Amino acid sequence: MNARQRLWLSLAALALLAALAALLLGRLDPQRRSVDLGPAPEARSNPWLAAEHFLRQRQIAVDRADGLSRFLDDTPAVGHSLVLLGSRKQLSAAQSQRLLDWAAAGGQLVVVAQANWSEQRQRSDDLLLDLLQIRRLPSSSLADEEEPADLPADPWPQLTKLYLENEEAPAYFAFDTRYHLEDVGDRAHAWANSAKATHLLQLAHGDGLVTVLSDGGLWRNERIGEHDHAWLLWYLTQDSQVTLLQRLDGEALPRLLLRHFPEALLALGVLLALLLWHFGLRHGPRQDDAAPPRRQLGEHLRACAEFLCRQQGHAALLTRLQAEVRQRARQRHPGFERLPVTEQWQLLSRFSRLSPSHISQAMRPLAEQRLGPAPFTRQVAHLQRLRNAL
Numbered sequence: 001m002n003a004r005q006r007l008w009l010s011l012a013a014l015a016l017l018a019a020l021a022a023l024l025l026g027r028l029d030p031q032r033r034s035v036d037l038g039p040a041p042e043a044r045s046n047p048w049l050a051a052e053h054f055l056r057q058r059q060i061a062v063d064r065a066d067g068l069s070r071f072l073d074d075t076p077a078v079g080h081s082l083v084l085l086g087s088r089k090q091l092s093a094a095q096s097q098r099l100l101d102w103a104a105a106g107g108q109l110v111v112v113a114q115a116n117w118s119e120q121r122q123r124s125d126d127l128l129l130d131l132l133q134i135r136r137l138p139s140s141s142l143a144d145e146e147e148p149a150d151l152p153a154d155p156w157p158q159l160t161k162l163y164l165e166n167e168e169a170p171a172y173f174a175f176d177t178r179y180h181l182e183d184v185g186d187r188a189h190a191w192a193n194s195a196k197a198t199h200l201l202q203l204a205h206g207d208g209l210v211t212v213l214s215d216g217g218l219w220r221n222e223r224i225g226e227h228d229h230a231w232l233l234w235y236l237t238q239d240s241q242v243t244l245l246q247r248l249d250g251e252a253l254p255r256l257l258l259r260h261f262p263e264a265l266l267a268l269g270v271l272l273a274l275l276l277w278h279f280g281l282r283h284g285p286r287q288d289d290a291a292p293p294r295r296q297l298g299e300h301l302r303a304c305a306e307f308l309c310r311q312q313g314h315a316a317l318l319t320r321l322q323a324e325v326r327q328r329a330r331q332r333h334p335g336f337e338r339l340p341v342t343e344q345w346q347l348l349s350r351f352s353r354l355s356p357s358h359i360s361q362a363m364r365p366l367a368e369q370r371l372g373p374a375p376f377t378r379q380v381a382h383l384q385r386l387r388n389a390l
Helices: 003-027 041-045 049-057 068-074 093-104 127-132 229-237 253-260 262-280 297-312 314-332 341-352 356-363 373-389
Strands: 062-065 080-084 108-112 134-138 160-162 171-173 179-183 188-193 198-205 208-213 241-245
Touching: 041 049, 049 062, 049 229, 049 241, 062 068, 068 093, 068 241, 080 093, 080 229, 093 108, 093 127, 093 198, 093 208, 108 127, 108 229, 127 134, 127 208, 160 198, 171 229, 179 188, 253 262, 314 341, 314 356, 314 373, 341 356, 341 373, 356 373
Parallel strands: 062 241, 080 108, 080 241, 108 208, 179 198
Antiparallel strands: 134 179, 160 171, 160 188, 188 198, 198 208
16 A cells, blocks of 8 residues: 555545544533532531531631630630530539639620430539539420410421510521420520420520520531521620630540541451451361370389489489388298398398398498489499399
């Protein structure tokens, strides 16, 4: 194929590709769609992020405190509002009293009730509510009251209503109706109720204000846009600098890791489980236990002799051999033990055909000094020969 043919072939291929592209483009129907990717990582890690943005849009200064002690040390009470949103299980009695003192100095304190009152213990696990003489009770424990027949039926009995002066309609909030706030000290000057329970109490405390809510879920990211939830946050904190406190001092590291890195902890748990599964498997065929080694009789005897020698010394072994020789001599010659020593040795010499000197050396009383290896071996050999001859 020459250069001219290759050129025509290339032009034909380009024309075919252009025709296919024109055909496909004519069949395409462009559309624009929105894909919901869910909340951003910042919103997932901060459930009150929307509340912060809302207050900033209303020209209210908002910040977050990293700890209660630092906030109370650095923040004056007048002109400031503190909203307690996180858990207060670690809040001590001294810290609770310090918070109330800060509010009494002119601050505005917004508190979310977090524990029910216990009649048995006469207290709750929320020290701040106990100091304020406010109790959170289950709504089911309240007695049902009959509404007067002449009153119109409430179209939204589950919603909490807040009535303000010079306002024709109340503000509506979707509090959790399972809880009810009770003002034991009768100090509240403002409140908001649903059909059967009270969910908001506001009372003066010194030169400041304390507002107690039965639950704080209405200000979370997914619910702050419902009803008048956002307006309530603005109404309680207007004309002040707002600080949102989500956690107290000294929060445990495992809880922080679980809050900010749940996926990493889950991956770590799966990895540990896989490692345990991998190392727990048996590799290769099963091997039977080896049979315990068996020793010969001579080894047992040698071990017994070495044990006795270490515990009682050489004298005990020789004494036993000499006693065995005398016992056999008495069996062969009755009255052997009553003979003089020289006659005993002569009799033993006649029985064993050993010289009297060897007999005397083997049967002589043992000295207190320790025998060396060679004398001990010779004496044992003479005694064994003598015993075997009898």
